[in-house]
Amino acid sequence: MTVFVRKNADKPPMLVYENVKKCYGTFMAVNGVSLHVNAGEVVCLIGPSGSGKSTLLRCTNALETIDGGEIRFEGKPLPTKDAEIRQIRQRMGMVFQSFELFPHKTALENVSIGLTTVKKMATEKARTRAIALLTKVGLADKTANYPANLSGGQQQRVAIARALAMEPHVMLFDEPTSALDPETVGEVLNVMRNLAQEGMTMIVVTHEMSFARRVANWVVVFERGQLLEQGPPQQIFEAPTIERTRDFLGHLGWSG
Amino acid sequence: MNLDWSIVWQSRGPLLEGALVTILLTALTMMIAVPGGIVLALMRGSRLRPVAWFATGFVELFRNLPLLLLVYWAFYVMPVLTGLGLPPFATGLAALCLNVSAYNSETFRSGINSIRRGQSEAGLALGMSRSEVFRQIVLPQAWRRVLPILASTWVSLFKDTSLVSVIAVGELAHTAMQIRSQSFRVLEMLTAMAAIYWLLGYPQAKIVDWIHRKYGVRE
Amino acid sequence: MDFDFSPLIDSWRFLASGLGLTIVLSVTAVACSFVLGLAVGLGRMYGRTWLRTLLVFYIDSMRAIPVFVVLVWIYFAVPIISGYSFDPFWAALTGITIHVAAYVAEVIRAGITSIRKGQVQAGLAIGMSGAQIIRQILLPQAIVRMLPAFGSIVSVTIKDTAIAAVIAVPELMRQAETVAGQSYRPIEVFTTVMVIYFLLIFPITRLIDRYYIRVAHLGRS
Numbered sequence: 001m002t003v004f005v006r007k008n009a010d011k012p013p014m015l016v017y018e019n020v021k022k023c024y025g026t027f028m029a030v031n032g033v034s035l036h037v038n039a040g041e042v043v044c045l046i047g048p049s050g051s052g053k054s055t056l057l058r059c060t061n062a063l064e065t066i067d068g069g070e071i072r073f074e075g076k077p078l079p080t081k082d083a084e085i086r087q088i089r090q091r092m093g094m095v096f097q098s099f100e101l102f103p104h105k106t107a108l109e110n111v112s113i114g115l116t117t118v119k120k121m122a123t124e125k126a127r128t129r130a131i132a133l134l135t136k137v138g139l140a141d142k143t144a145n146y147p148a149n150l151s152g153g154q155q156q157r158v159a160i161a162r163a164l165a166m167e168p169h170v171m172l173f174d175e176p177t178s179a180l181d182p183e184t185v186g187e188v189l190n191v192m193r194n195l196a197q198e199g200m201t202m203i204v205v206t207h208e209m210s211f212a213r214r215v216a217n218w219v220v221v222f223e224r225g226q227l228l229e230q231g232p233p234q235q236i237f238e239a240p241t242i243e244r245t246r247d248f249l250g251h252l253g254w255s256g
Numbered sequence: 257m258n259l260d261w262s263i264v265w266q267s268r269g270p271l272l273e274g275a276l277v278t279i280l281l282t283a284l285t286m287m288i289a290v291p292g293g294i295v296l297a298l299m300r301g302s303r304l305r306p307v308a309w310f311a312t313g314f315v316e317l318f319r320n321l322p323l324l325l326l327v328y329w330a331f332y333v334m335p336v337l338t339g340l341g342l343p344p345f346a347t348g349l350a351a352l353c354l355n356v357s358a359y360n361s362e363t364f365r366s367g368i369n370s371i372r373r374g375q376s377e378a379g380l381a382l383g384m385s386r387s388e389v390f391r392q393i394v395l396p397q398a399w400r401r402v403l404p405i406l407a408s409t410w411v412s413l414f415k416d417t418s419l420v421s422v423i424a425v426g427e428l429a430h431t432a433m434q435i436r437s438q439s440f441r442v443l444e445m446l447t448a449m450a451a452i453y454w455l456l457g458y459p460q461a462k463i464v465d466w467i468h469r470k471y472g473v474r475e
Numbered sequence: 476m477d478f479d480f481s482p483l484i485d486s487w488r489f490l491a492s493g494l495g496l497t498i499v500l501s502v503t504a505v506a507c508s509f510v511l512g513l514a515v516g517l518g519r520m521y522g523r524t525w526l527r528t529l530l531v532f533y534i535d536s537m538r539a540i541p542v543f544v545v546l547v548w549i550y551f552a553v554p555i556i557s558g559y560s561f562d563p564f565w566a567a568l569t570g571i572t573i574h575v576a577a578y579v580a581e582v583i584r585a586g587i588t589s590i591r592k593g594q595v596q597a598g599l600a601i602g603m604s605g606a607q608i609i610r611q612i613l614l615p616q617a618i619v620r621m622l623p624a625f626g627s628i629v630s631v632t633i634k635d636t637a638i639a640a641v642i643a644v645p646e647l648m649r650q651a652e653t654v655a656g657q658s659y660r661p662i663e664v665f666t667t668v669m670v671i672y673f674l675l676i677f678p679i680t681r682l683i684d685r686y687y688i689r690v691a692h693l694g695r696s
Contacts (some may be wrong), residue, residue, distance in 0.1 A: 092600075098686035448693035450540055450544050454539050462535070
């Protein structure tokens with residue numbers, strides 16, 4: 001049996017989660033999760049709804065504060081001071097399930113707003129950069145559109161460009177295709193696949209099993225706030241070692 | 257500055273009476289203006305063009321005028337129109353009803369319009385008549401949207417009744433202003449007037465908030 | 476019944492000056508209320524606990540007390556306390572502003588709280604600060620959503636300026652009372668002034684509603 005070696009395993013990991021806990025009242029949303037993400041890896045978090053994978057993702061850029069354990073990003077624990085958290089967030093791009101584009105800004109302005117307000121970049125320079133990014137996600141002709149005049153898939157691609165504009169070291173995707181019409185899911189997944197091929201480090205919470213299987217380097221299965229199993233996609237999808245993983249994949253109609 | 261607050265206590269009888277008239281005026285106006293608003297809203301949706309036009313004109317006119325002007329107008333025009341020498345209370349009530357009916361009509365219209373057409377069609381498909389659909393399906397659902405707005409209108413109306421004081425309706429504001437000019441205790445009486453309105457109005461505002469929380473529809 | 480509109484024609488300059496003052500008072504009152512209301516609304520949402528308690532008390536008190544009472548109190552009672560007497564115009568402007576600003580504050584708060592939490596998080600996720608999120612994301616959307624309510628605040632403010640007649644501000648309502656009293660033609664005078672007020676208020680609210688329909692999507696996140 002060959003031993004699977006993770007990408008960039010010889011270098012220090014980009015993100016380390018150590019016994020992370022997060023509770024809402026008495027409900028343990030994340031209950032002692034430990035894992036790590038190496039530079040250049042695409043890690044997919046899968047599992048039933050409410051299993052804690054989205055919560056863990058939102059803890060990563062401190063949209064939620066953790067109640068126990070530690071998250072280390074590029075060697076340092078997540079800071080607690082507001083100004084320092086903002087610095088960290090600039091190095092992590094996030095894409096939301098419901099896009100969260102700003103409705104009063106055009107596609108172009110949505111992509112450049114972070115550059116101009118947070119990075120204080122000159123408007124012209126930010127504009128050029130935004131156009132380049134919108135071109136990259138295939139929306140060069142939609143720069144002047146407001147979100148209301150874009151399809152769901154187009155909105156989500158703008159949201160990806162908005163996150164990329166900050167030149168993040170890692171991209172966090174929170175169920176990026178769950179709110180989309182089936183016919184536009186593909187265009188978003190394509191953009192994500194291209195991004196992965198360029199070597200972007202990505203953490204993706206998803207229910208798209210074929211994406212996880214084809215694009216991920218590492219798959220993590222969650223259940224009830226805990227980590228059920230993790231491994232390379234071949235192992236998770238073809239030879240899950242744990243019965244519960246098999247059950248979960250079976251429920252989704254996944255047949256090996 | 258020499259102040260004599262005893263005047264407020266001495267005037268407790270008239271002030272209490274004035275407050276009761278204020279509340280009575282508010283309640284009577286609402287009792288007339290709620291059905292009035294529903295009728296106007298239905299008239300606006302009527303297929304008979306002249307009926308719809310009349311209702312639209314009525315509503316747009318009376319909700320886009322200062323109430324004070326409406327009160328004066330009613331005071332001079334009502335006797336000519338009706339041929340009767342109406343007492344100030346009835347005149348004030350009429351002015352308030354014209355204004356609040358117009359507001360309520362808009363409230364009911366938007367409440368009714370907020371119910372999806374599919375709801376009416378489902379009722380019609382069951383063989384209900386238009387009026388059955390309105391009473392059994394549309395109105396009960398619209399009520400939830402209408403009630404919080406009616407509650408806000410109630411508080412506005414409660415405050416607006418102070419304006420009929422200019423035609424000598426003996427409600428709270430008029431009573432207090434009268435005692436003020438007879439006793440020359442200006443600061444004391446005006447402060448007492450403000451305090452009584454506050455005491456009566458503050459709980460109403462809080463109840464409105466509660467109704468909004470309980471019944472308010474979130475988009 | 477015969478009507479005589481000649482007193483109106485004779486005193487049209489007098490009435491026109493009243494209309495001018497009504498417009499000036501309305502515009503300044505709307506502007507001042509908006510500035511004060513924005514400050515109160517933001518303070519009520521993001522201020523310290525004592526400030527929030529104070530502002531809630533102020534807002535709810537203004538919801539409880541008629542603007543007539545506020546005007547009369549400022550004009551007649553404040554000079555007794557302070558020793559300074561107000562010009563009626565400034566008393567009216569102050570009273571209307573204090574009253575309307577409370578409503579503006581509530582409308583702004585409702586506008587901001589109606590915006591989804593995800594919008595704030597999207598701002599946080601690209602590293603924006605709290606102040607940047609309020610200025611760049613929340614307020615622009617809230618202002619669009621507020622437009623219909625803002626339209627009715629403008630209309631309420633214009634209507635409230637008529638109450639300034641009670642403290643002898645020579646605006647349209649007051650001038651109308653004077654002409655009606657002198658000419659013994661109240662029906663003609665008040666009916667004409669009704670038309671003038673209607674022509675002033677109705678188009679403004681209509682224009683704001685029209686404009687809102689055009690820009691509504693900018694506030695829909």
